[in-house]
Amino acid sequence: MAKSNNSKLKNKIEVDKLQPLNYDELDSWWRTVPGARRFISEIMASVDEHCATAAHLSKEDESGFIQFLTEKIQRKYISLTIEIFDYEGKGDIEDFVDELTAKFAPNFLRDFTTDSPMEDLAKQNSFGGYVIIVKLKNKIKWLTAAVTDFNKSNSVEGGALIFVTTEDNPAPSLTRLSDFLTPYDVQFFAINLLENARLTPQEKLYTSTLAAKLSKKSALLAKNLSKTELYTHGLEFVRSVIPKFDEKIFNRAVWECQAQFLLPALEQIRGQFIEKNFLQLQRILPKTDEFGKTLDNPWDMELRHLHHYGGNYQIFQYSDWEILELAYSARNCLSHLQTMDIPQLEKIFNFVE
Numbered sequence: 001m002a003k004s005n006n007s008k009l010k011n012k013i014e015v016d017k018l019q020p021l022n023y024d025e026l027d028s029w030w031r032t033v034p035g036a037r038r039f040i041s042e043i044m045a046s047v048d049e050h051c052a053t054a055a056h057l058s059k060e061d062e063s064g065f066i067q068f069l070t071e072k073i074q075r076k077y078i079s080l081t082i083e084i085f086d087y088e089g090k091g092d093i094e095d096f097v098d099e100l101t102a103k104f105a106p107n108f109l110r111d112f113t114t115d116s117p118m119e120d121l122a123k124q125n126s127f128g129g130y131v132i133i134v135k136l137k138n139k140i141k142w143l144t145a146a147v148t149d150f151n152k153s154n155s156v157e158g159g160a161l162i163f164v165t166t167e168d169n170p171a172p173s174l175t176r177l178s179d180f181l182t183p184y185d186v187q188f189f190a191i192n193l194l195e196n197a198r199l200t201p202q203e204k205l206y207t208s209t210l211a212a213k214l215s216k217k218s219a220l221l222a223k224n225l226s227k228t229e230l231y232t233h234g235l236e237f238v239r240s241v242i243p244k245f246d247e248k249i250f251n252r253a254v255w256e257c258q259a260q261f262l263l264p265a266l267e268q269i270r271g272q273f274i275e276k277n278f279l280q281l282q283r284i285l286p287k288t289d290e291f292g293k294t295l296d297n298p299w300d301m302e303l304r305h306l307h308h309y310g311g312n313y314q315i316f317q318y319s320d321w322e323i324l325e326l327a328y329s330a331r332n333c334l335s336h337l338q339t340m341d342i343p344q345l346e347k348i349f350n351f352v353e
Contacts, residue, residue: 020187089138127159139167
């Protein structure tokens with residue numbers, strides 16, 4: 001695989017071509033993944049307190065979030081009416097209130113002695129018994145003010161407003177899913193998706209880690225990428241899911257995964273070789289390597305030393321020499337931001353298991 005660079009190119013993802021999360025997967029994501037669970041609890045707290053809040057998610061996860069949130073509210077509050085309001089976001093806050101009340105509170109009369117229309121809505125308890133999920137199609141500048149003003153005066157019997165936005169660079173007051181998630185959350189979700197995959201435990205862990213890196217913090221992408229084919233077919237499989245996925249981004253993620261999993265494995269191989277051949281190695285020491293380092297003890301020897309001196313003095317058996325060469329090659333590849341192919345990776349995994 002060619003040398004990879006860290007690319008900041010974005011991959012255009014057509015969400016409607018991805019397989020959506022089924023009910024069990026949605027439930028698993030929002031109930032068992034720690035970061036996602038905390039996020040949904042934060043949004044539900046606003047419903048409990050009859051407040052307004054603004055949630056930021058990726059475009060990939062917006063519909064799944066709204067579906068799960070709606071079902072969660074319905075189960076908890078049977079008497080509440082849940083409405084979805086699509087808002088283009090092209091007007092000011094007065095225009096928004098006009099559109100919102102025309103649809104859900106036609107008897108609302110604006111009291112212009114109240115400076116903020118959102119505060120006016122709250123004071124008049126215009127949405128009592130409602131939870132209105134506002135899907136913002138565009139970024140709006142007044143979102144922070146809308147949430148703050150509504151929450152100044154809303155009564156305990158008032159309704160709840162949940163703004164949902166997928167726009168980049170959101171206002172600081174937004175509750176952002178990405179702030180609640182870590183790569184380990186997505187990896188945890190991915191490895192559950194791979195539970196029945198025909199992979200060894202080590203291969204599943206490696207594949208789930210790679211899926212998490214490629215998915216960033218998206219449950220939908222994790223669902224579509226957490227397949228056996230990600231391990232066996234790599235970029236070819238990823239591009240079957242996301243056709244224009246950037247090769248540099250893929251290669252960098254693979255390198256990071258291999259460094260994470262292979263470096264401990266290579267250290268384990270080094271230790272096994274030294275332990276097994278300690279006396280033979282001790283006999284050829286001391287040595288001074290090409291960098292002037294004095295090797296007095298076999299445990300001072302790195303893979304390059306074992307490869308060099310072990311080869312020169314024919315210390316290792318043929319079968320051992322084969323895995324040592326592979327380990328030495330893997331260490332060199334990783335040092336130069338290159339990666340091993342799958343058959344080589346499997347040999348190393350099998351040797352240390």
